[in-house]
Amino acid sequence: MTTKPKLLIVDGMALLFRSFFASAAMGHFIRLEDGTPTNGAQGFVRHVMTAQSIMQPTHIAVCWDMGAHTFRNELYDGYKANRPAPPVEMLPQFDMAKTLSEEMGWQNFGVAGMEADDVIGSMISKWQDVANITVISGDKDLLQLLTPSTEIAFTKKGYTEYDVYTHTRFIEEYGIEPMQFAQVKAFMGDTSDGYLGVKGIGPKQALTLIQTYGSIDKVIASLEELKPGQRTKIQENVDMLKLSHELATIQTNVPIEAEFTSLAVPGYEQHTFKALEERGFTLIAKQARSLYSLS
Incomplete structure (x- = not known):
């Protein structure tokens, strides 16, 4: 070989x-x-x-x-x-x-x-x-x-x-596939790159959401299952979340x-x-x- x-x-x-x-x-x-x-x-x-x-x-x-x-x-x-x-x-x-x-x-x-x-x-x-x-x-x-x-x-x-x-x-370490990492980044944002993600959702919450639901689209489709505070944060920042995903994806x-x-x-x-x-x-x-x- x-x-x-x-x-x-x-x-x-x-x-x-x-x-x-x-x-x-x-x-x-x-x-x-x-x-x-x-x-x-x-x-x-x-x-x-x-x-x-x-x-x-x-x-x-x-x-x-x-x-x-x-x-x-x-x-x-x-x-x-x-x-x-x-x-x-x-x-x-x-x-x-x-x-x-x-x-x-x-x-x-x-x-x-x-x-x-x-x-x-x-x-x-x-x-x-x-x-x-x-x-x-x-x-x-x-x-x-x-x-x-x-x-x-x-x-x-x-x-x-x-x-x-x-x-x-x-x-x-992360409990997700590498290709899902950009979706985690989309939720948490990146201050050095200047995109905001979802204000109020940090790295741990972002990772948990993708571990649980697998993708941004599935999180959005399952908003009713989330705690009210988390749901509101995401609803108010859906456009920035999707834009952040585009920016984070290599x-x-x-x-x-x-x-x-x-x-x-x-x-x-x-x-x-x-x-x-x-x-x-x-x-x-x-x-x-x-x-x-x-x-």
Whole structure:
């Protein structure tokens, strides 16, 4: 029996933001000679290199948001409206991180009008029968994408510690199928994404409703069975509940223009890291030397 390939899907935005804020908090922007900060971009590359050495994938893909405006903003003006703009030191690092990713030999993916989550969901849908998949992210919304062949590794501490969710673990902990998680999110809302859900229904009540009834539609059809307070809250917020579900649901049908074979993990050459070091990306070069015994 042949072993399935192992695909590592990286949420590039999550790792870039995480790396930036981890070092920016101490004022470590690690600038190039011209003063351009590199802390987030270098941290992102180092994180992926370390993950690769731990998880040993055969294939790798990096997913990105392509600008702040997506189809979700068309659905709802308030979507992510309360998020602060990225710090000025981070602005040049979005393109820098994508360029470094390409130079490392990793394929970047992003689709205008879609979020990285939607691209990740579509990759899982496309390749879940072809490969065992691990997604690295910090975004709990991705739990809805778990399948028997897909696990989500949430960043925990540094570059080496992860909280890994499998399909089985999710069902044991939540008592629902992963695809129902967006319906739970719809009831409880998400303040960081700016959608309200049903005011007054928190995570525990939201989960209990979906465990009991299975879906938003079935909850609405069974309102008479609910306590009067809960029933009133839902009745008064039905439109926002349905909209919240649309916003919380990750798309899985975004076209992925790539053959699986093109995602094969590259071999790393000494000259790649030497060139990066000469341009001022010294932390990446140092990491490469420790991981790949490159002189």
